[in-house]
Amino acid sequence: MARSGTAFPEVTLAIIAGGQGRRLSGVPKGLLVAEGRTVLERLLVLASRFGDVLLVANAPEPYARFGLRTVADVVPGKGAPGGVHAALVAARTPWVMAVACDMPFIAPEVPGVLLDGADEDVDAVCFEVGGRLEPLLAVYRSALASAWGEALAVNPSMRELLSRVRTRLLPEDVLRAVDPTLRSLANVNTPEDLERYGVALPSR
Template identity: 25%
Template sequence: MKPVYVLLAGGLSSRFGDPKAFALWKNKPLYQWCKQALGGEALILSRPGLTDRFKSQGETAVLEDVEPFKGKGPLAGIYTAMEHQAGDIYIVLACDTPLIRNETISSLKKQIASGADAVVPVAGGRAQPLAAVYHKRVKQTICEQLRRDELKISDFLDRISVKYIDAEKIGAKNEEFVNVNKKSDLERLEAFYPE
């Protein structure tokens, strides 16, 4: 199965105050930690105002949401990736989860099985749909939901066949899924990733 790696980096970062993707942690932008976890190659889903900034960092595979779904959140980003690059499975990661390891992404990818539309890890008792694998067959479901302006990813997961898997069963630690919402969260990361 041909994988496509998708880095979601087009959020508004309203609680953070600045674009999270470019926030520095250990002298590296958050998005680069996540891109590294994806194996170093990824389609970066951006938004107007950030695209040029990514390109100035040397990124070439940068997309903005397709019309008419611009600014419609993570589902629009996933759909846009599916529209722009053919693949069998789409490995999706949000740009604010810098502790995720490449080994975790690889283990997750191996979990996609016939019949499952998605593999979503569960860490700390919570599903992690923005660090997950989606089969290409969900594209139409996403499109229909976006057309109805239903943007909740939880509603989408209710409409497809999801294989939920405990993070520990794929050798991942719960803290890998800690995401950065506020600037103070960058300090929290230190406890999990000491020098």
């Protein structure tokens, strides 16, 4: 993908917040604190490089102070596939970079690596690390919205959805070239993750 300076004007940064973090006492995961800032604030450091920013949140109230354009799932109850679909539907740009709101440590070089793989022959670009896909640190063509939404009727997995479109899988060494420890893939879902990554619950 051609860049304008260091920016990605044809790409929406879509932060997928979904619902509440049930395994973290219902705390909105975007408000977890890593190295002195909320995870959402850390992700928004990337925002200035994108043409637009969007938050997908079914419970938007905790994030109101950030002033982001916020949408809920169009097809409720579909988890990550539904969150990505909502972002594709709401996007005002040809491409969407989807990131999960529980990933505090995305290296600043990662968006460029993903978007370098986004060309006219590709619908999605995703890392594959240890045989596992990383669909919530990935790039999608917005035009997928209609077909993606129809596919949700049978509760497909993210892997199945990606198998139906022209997906470019980037191998682990491509990510390690900019993030040697793969810290970008760290996500915080459980109390054990809080301890492992040095992340704290927000103060009440």
